[in-house]
Amino acid sequence: MTINDQLCHIVPGKELSARIRDLQIRLKNQGLDGALVIQKADLFYYTGTTQNGWLYVPEDGDAVFMVFKSVARAKAEARLPVIPVLSPKKIPDILSQQGLGLPETLGLELDVLPAAQYLMFKEIFNTSHIQDVSFEIRSQRAVKSEFEIQCMQRAGLMADRVAEQVTQLIRPGMPEIELAGLLEAYARKLGHQGLIRMRLWDNHLFYGHIMCGAAAAVPGAFASPTAGAGLNPSIGQGPGRDVIRPNEPVLVDYVFSLDGYLADHTRIFSLGPLPDDLQKAHEAMLTIQESVRTAAVPGAVTGDLYDQMIAMADDLGYGDFFMGAFHPKIRFTAHGLGIELDEFPFIAKGQTQTLVPGMTLALEPKVVVPGKGVVGIENTWVVTDAGLDRLTRFPDAVCVV
Amino acid sequence: MTINDQLCHIVPGKELSARIRDLQIRLKNQGLDGALVIQKADLFYYTGTTQNGWLYVPEDGDAVFMVFKSVARAKAEARLPVIPVLSPKKIPDILSQQGLGLPETLGLELDVLPAAQYLMFKEIFNTSHIQDVSFEIRSQRAVKSEFEIQCMQRAGLMADRVAEQVTQLIRPGMPEIELAGLLEAYARKLGHQGLIRMRLWDNHLFYGHIMCGAAAAVPGAFASPTAGAGLNPSIGQGPGRDVIRPNEPVLVDYVFSLDGYLADHTRIFSLGPLPDDLQKAHEAMLTIQESVRTAAVPGAVTGDLYDQMIAMADDLGYGDFFMGAFHPKIRFTAHGLGIELDEFPFIAKGQTQTLVPGMTLALEPKVVVPGKGVVGIENTWVVTDAGLDRLTRFPDAVCVV
Known part of the structure; x- marks a missing residue:
């Protein structure tokens, strides 16, 4: 051989x-x-x-x-x-x-x-x-070729299958870390390469974050709207030993890493319906996603898109909890991705970069409610002449199991 | 909360x-x-x-x-x-x-x-x-406290359980990556924190390496005697899509990462007995391990221990394949570990550092045979006044399932 x-x-x-x-x-x-x-x-x-x-x-x-x-x-x-x-x-x-x-x-x-x-x-x-x-x-x-976009499309299809698998695995009383392990084993079988490259020094992501209820809203160092309780202070993010309970949001923010390319998405699962306030907050995030989706055309300025999302979150009454509840909050609502998870462009405070066809975005409007949990959405998109094309397609609504 | x-x-x-x-x-x-x-x-x-x-x-x-x-x-x-x-x-x-x-x-x-x-x-x-x-x-x-050694002892106990679990999961025809996923899910349930910290820039390890037969002997960039085929050139190490066949060595070189501290060990599994030459090579590595175990007392010079291992491998007829078969080979036979996988001391060419009680070592004499596979051993040890104390205790022999 x-x-x-x-x-x-x-x-x-x-x-x-x-x-x-x-x-x-x-x-x-x-x-x-x-x-x-x-x-x-x-x-x-x-x-x-x-x-x-x-x-x-x-x-x-x-x-x-x-x-x-x-x-x-x-x-x-x-x-x-x-x-x-x-x-x-x-x-x-x-x-x-x-x-x-x-x-x-x-x-x-x-x-x-x-x-x-x-x-x-x-x-x-x-x-x-x-x-x-x-x-x-x-x-x-930052500007991907056709070959690279195809790699990311394939990663997106795998991400969809991982989300679908959550509905098969999730059980009341199951610790977050156990659900994480089972889901990760499924992802491995699909070819998940493990390592998720990040450029930002000393930041590490291990598959992503599965966190339920209040544990998801625990703040941390990770450059993301969420960190989570995690297993211990050496990690300080991601799944821990909290158990999944009915009527609480289970955040599944997972990255699929296939042949060197990434797809990033977040879905909210729930055993039985969520309380009205969290359900409503989730729907508000979908409204923000839809608004940015139509605005994010070639030529759009990334800093303007950020301001638009912040203003909408304020208008909808979520200003204090949008993209985090503790200060300092992160100051971006979307990040480019491809070989690394933190590529250009960033939809972020004060950015002047304009969107160009071939750029990719993980767009993630989220609401963090301390003591209750996290709701919201994340999808991976590619900028085309006709606007954003979507690479992660599992339904956006709260997935009630 | x-x-x-x-x-x-x-x-x-x-x-x-x-x-x-x-x-x-x-x-x-x-x-x-x-x-x-x-x-x-x-x-x-x-x-x-x-x-x-x-x-x-x-x-x-x-x-x-x-x-x-x-x-x-x-x-x-x-x-x-x-x-x-x-x-x-x-x-x-x-x-x-x-x-x-x-x-x-x-x-x-x-x-x-x-x-x-x-x-x-x-x-x-x-x-x-x-x-x-x-x-x-x-x-x-490099010199661990009692608290740190206790953390590593607990990680070692978990590593033993992961090795034991291999015997329950391994099946002929199973791709390496599928076995990896199932074993990793088990490790997660035991509290494996995911991330394995490495100090060496741009080196990453994802749990470790599960690789069967010839795939285990494929060289790569990773600072280790083995790299393996892996899934793709973006990763270039670890489990890939090769399937597990009878009478081939299945290398399970896995790190358990618990509450911020690591235990590192390697075992060889096989569906049915290994060919005589590989079985004999494995036993030679156990002989080298035993020889270093008795020599690695406080005051021993790390470079001398390296020379001793190289000389023994030569004497036993494995010089060409010891610690790798492709040039440049890595020039260490053991590494310190604790919070990071690559801590001081290194048992390595030319090192003058002497062993001190509280130092830890992942001692890994291995033979890499291109086209056939990898055999050998790795255990995590702590230096004490009385010599090396062992933290990973699953039996060292080839584990025939």
């Missing part, structure tokens, strides 16, 4: 080279002579592999892909030549062998690269001026 | 203040006037919470814990006063209010802190010289 037999779902080679050419245009526009791409999500986007390596992209000419481990696997997965390298200190020599000098200005992913590595690369590229290239990379990655 | 009702497993307050005092001694010895602790694993160690915040530890006097989100939760979890802060730019003012000036030399966790944050803190602490404090923190955390 060779390594190639084990692999599938390869990103088309033509698309990878087009992505590198697009980055080169962005480098030129920013006055960067080259960029060294290291972070795995970015490497996957430009090379098709997440093996340990360094992709040097000069503003012109061929990119140079240097790999430490595993070279054999990188050769099987990547769609450009792989040069084995045992230490980053060898990078200038290898570039020189390719006829490339050190760049005057070098782009590095300073938002994610650890400081110690940044200081090491300052020595290795000792004649270069270093600039952050993350904004360029993230801006490029 | 208050936030406090939701929480349990709190680290004793006296232990937390002793940890801070110990760090202060280390700061003094290194000529550091203060350290700002930010990474969540380190924050958890010194404060008991993983809420978003900044812990300033001066070389003398009280530590100052400034929290962004969630303040309410940090107040419930931490065992020192919490000062709300909306931006890291306010840190100098808050320190000044506490009667503290900016340190001449400031320690930051440069191995994990993103470069952009490092550059931001250089501006905020604009009169301070910045040094890496990670080595001091990691050296301190």
Whole structure:
């Protein structure tokens, strides 16, 4: 058995080279002579592999892909030549062998690269001026190709099946963590890859959040409208040992992660009907979702969409509890997603980015009521010329089991 | 319901203040006037919470814990006063209010802190010289307290139950990923917290690796003797869609993560007996384990233990396949663990660190045979005055089902 037999779902080679050419245009526009791409999500986007390596992209000419481990696997997965390298200190020599000098200005992913590595690369590229290239990379990655949208559509179909499965598994008296485990086992069988990549440092999501009643409204560090009680202070989010009781909202905010691409959605389940006030709050969130759906056309300004959602929540009487009940609240109502869960664009306070076809959004108007629970909705959408197209399709209403 | 009702497993307050005092001694010895602790694993160690915040530890006097989100939760979890802060730019003012000036030399966790944050803190602490404090923190955390060892003992008991459960779940023709999901659901019910923290940048482990036959021997980027085929190049490790066949080694290398502490172990399962060569290779790894077990007493030098293991593997005829079959191989045979999976000490090439009671080790002699599979063993041990004490106790032999 060779390594190639084990692999599938390869990103088309033509698309990878087009992505590198697009980055080169962005480098030129920013006055960067080259960029060294290291972070795995970015490497996957430009090379098709997440093996340990360094992709040097000069503003012109061929990119140079240097790999430490595993070279054999990188050769099987990547769609450009792989040069084995045992230490980053060898990078200038290898570039020189390719006829490339050190760049005057070098782009590095300073938002994610650890400081110690940044200081090491300052020595290795000792004649270069270093600039952050993350904004360029993230801006490029915000607009998805047809191939990427198809990957996310497939992830969305799987997310729908996970939501459907909740109705089969949920039982009164079941601890959140037990429902989570059973649902996750089902997702694994469907091909859920486990890891959900996040760019924001030291933020981690494990599948997502299943939380019932008051436990769902417990605040936490996670960059999300909800965190939840969780199992212990080391995690401080997600499912815990609270048991599912009738007539309480069970929040299922789960991400499906398939072949490197994500779909994110939230549904509210309930054993028997919810109290009127929570049912009404849920419906208000659907009203806000529908309003943004019609407004989120190409050219719409993300900060304006945020203001519109906040104003609607105020008008509907949910201002204090919209997107969280504790201060500081998070200041976004939607996030881009694709390879990572926190991609551009953000529908957030003060944002000036405009929507462009191919952008994706996890749009999540939610109400957090301390002591009672969380209701609301989240769906993954893609911006098209005709407006938002929906990738997660399980019904939006509270799902009474 | 208050936030406090939701929480349990709190680290004793006296232990937390002793940890801070110990760090202060280390700061003094290194000529550091203060350290700002930010990474969540380190924050958890010194404060008991993983809420978003900044812990300033001066070389003398009280530590100052400034929290962004969630303040309410940090107040419930931490065992020192919490000062709300909306931006890291306010840190100098808050320190000044506490009667503290900016340190001449400031320690930051440069191995994990993103470069952009490092550059931001250089501006905020604009009169301070910045040094890496990670080595001091990691050296301190390498030696576990009684409380921490008890946490790891409990995680070890759970790891044993997960291994036992494999015998109930494994079936011929079952894809690796399906067995993984069922086993993970069982672990979740036992309280597995999901996230397994790793310090090494951009390395992620999702429970661990379940891989059968040849798929287990596929190399990859992950800092481990094994990676495995996995589901796709975006992940490139762990369980995939290969099905479990009779008379092949099924590697179950799983980490149990309980209340913030880890236990790591590997067992080999098989439907029917293994071929003689693999069975013999497994027994050779048990011989190496036993030899290191008796040698790994307080005062033993980690690099010497590594050389001993390599020499034994050579003598037994497994030199080419010991700890990997593809170059570059990893150069360690054991790693410390606790809150993170990759803590000090490492039994690794050239290491001069000596063993001290309270250190923990995941000792993992393994043989990787391309095209056939992986055999070998891994257990979590704690160094005591009397030698290694074992925390994972499921039998070491190949478990024939």
